[in-house]
Amino acid sequence: MSTVNLPRHLLASVEKPARYTGGEWNSIVKTVPEAAEQALRPFLRYAFCFPDTYEIGMSNLALRILYHLLNERPDVWCERVFAPWTDMADRMRRENLPLFALESRTPLHEFDLLGFTLQYELAFTSVLDMLDLGRVPLRTADRTLDDPFVMAGGPVVYNIEPMADFFDLVIIGEGEEVLSEVVDCYLHWKASGDTRTREGFLLAAAQIEGVYVPSFYTVTYKNDGTVQAILPNRTGVPATIRKRIILDLDQAYFPTQSIVPNTEIVHDRIFLELFRGCTRGCRFCQAGMIYRPVREKKPAVLVNQALEMEKTTGYDEVGMLSLSTSDYSALSELTDGLLCELTPHHTSISLPSLRLDNFSLELMEKASSTRKGGLTFAPEAGTQRLRDVINKNITEEDLLKAMELALRGGWSGAKLYFMLGLPTETIEDVEGIAHLAQAIEKLYQSLPRFERPKRLELSLSTAMFIPKPFTPFQWSPQADTETMKSHQMHLKDLLRHSRSVRYKWHEPRQSYIEGVLARGDRRLGKVIEAAFRGGARFDAWDEQFKYDLWIDCLEKAGLDPNFYARRERSRQEIFPWSHIDCGVTEDFLWSEYQQAILAQTTPECREQCSACGAQCFGGGVCYE
């Protein structure tokens, strides 16, 4: 066992050195048992790996929960590893230093198990960068008994096929239970003494529900490039892998002694998870499908957790992390509870992502009684027709009503989020975005001077729609980059006289590559590796993204990006992710797709159940 020594000049020369030095309050340092002791009682060293910066990784709820959950066990030490920013990574390579874990500064390759959490496809090259810097062979096929097992989890793994060559095992779904089962399985394998091959552990792990071992499945392709079949190549391996979920979140493990970073992170506050899933069923939203069904925590449980965390962390702000916070059925009880318990200690509450249709003055006032945060609204599409297509059930009237309340309530503006390139989109839909912004301007002007803020400030941004697996639009082609650019320019032009609107847009070429990876298959593995070798990393960061390199690597591999991104798929097609089961059925997704084309909406779970399939888990909103 070794530790990496970080020389002073190295830390002194990089941006934000505190990203790499650890030692935070509530971070966990253990003593590793001697080899002789480990022979009797195996001990597992786990590295929780996040393929982005410290600031982003430390804001990840899965990391926050699973880090402490694993460290509760006396037979495990879980440490953290983040992707070093390019300045640090380059210097480490120059000085021949391996990537290390923050707690013990042990090199990555000396760990038993590496668990990556994947939030976005554009992090794939950073995974390879971390493995390479940590001296772990990139491909599962090249790893020996001296190397760690490399594992993945997170929303992206519902289609992990493009990275299938690099991960030994994948956890589908929520990790609280299954991760412990994998750890047990590993310790058992170590204790069994029969550790001559890596396969022994992988075969045992593949028996655990929710665990997917990509190398145990063979994918064959048809002449047209689509998948012919995905079949297990070992006996005793399941044909499909169903995701794992936690049914009772009130009883689920939740760490109250959370790490307090020494340097500012993105979500630098206490965070509460009000519920998992979302009842809405927006058709573009992958999270809304893969996290079904909705399961809530009780307000009393949340208030207790907040109070406990306030004591153990010293934070003076509470934030709420859920897909659509204002859909929480006991929101007012919760905010009242938090306000009454926390504000005497100067702790404020921030309410993110308020929805338009149930936006209430009361809620706004609660948030503003402590600190006035920004308002964010996401109408997503510019016309009612297109909002019906995507099942975003809000109207222009909702938006204007909410804006009027906000302006009268002292807010001077809001952030508005839209998407370009949604299925069936026409130029009228693009123009509708400008019309909405202008309607807000008109509304502002119509208010009496003393009942409105001095100035109106709207920040309007458009992202590119990317069809994702396990959504009704998984069959749909992604819009082409050129049309998207012209739509952006058109919108910019329409908004040129709207002085209160600041328009920001997303680079369509980045979304195009993300789209290729999102619905990609195993053949993309060599493209990702080639892109990494060519210098790609942190692809989600605009200034790091190298479009030409990606196109070049795709071409060299003889793969057409349009095959993945721009192709309309047939109902019969077997997807690269067809062996993964998230509960929601393909029949439901297809019928949603058909409804979308007809601009027919579907009610949300609480209004009327659409029998999407997620009732198979036997709990949550389906049984309320």
Added chain:
Amino acid sequence: MSETFIVRLRFSRREPAIWLAHLDMMRTFERSIRRAGLPICWSQGYNPRPQMTFALPISVGLATAGDYLDLSLEEDLEPADVMDRLNRSLPTGFAILAANRAAPSKASLMSLVRAADYRLETPGLAEAIARIANTQPLVVEKFSKGKMVDVDIRPLIEKIQLKGPDCLEMRVKAGSSANLRPDLFLKALETYGDLPAEAAADCAVTRLALILDSNDPESAGS
């Protein structure tokens, strides 16, 4: 306004805490104070903050063996108790070394700082010092108010004491009116004393003590 009670703390910071920026360190202390449950006073206004004052900012990479920090408390707690509670709430690398009551005064803690003692450790220091012994003005470029300006740092150095071939201690002017940062001193050693750039980059710097204005009897610390 109700009465406030000032407790002056002397604290140290070592690896890995030396890599925090000053703002990060302030946030870290704020949270530690809250964890310790100390009855800290809060500032008024739109965005209230806990009331605490550092004697002198500490730059990234700098260790300290004795900096000062004043806390304004709502209750008259035993300083030893404050020290004890805070020590149990600070992250790795920070420690409170002493705590004393200080009289609330008009002069801020920052304005009391007059000089600072530093220890520098890196190969070749003694040789470099010998080479600059006769360089009268020690002019180095410094970034100030948005542009590079030339400053003579010689008058800012009060004394230098060699502790070995690779170690020295020095007393330099510090505070809001005249202040010498050790990195500027190292730059002068590079420019005039041929200290290799690598040695300068690897130099471990520790602030040994802050010298407060002697008019203030409370500053003695412990």
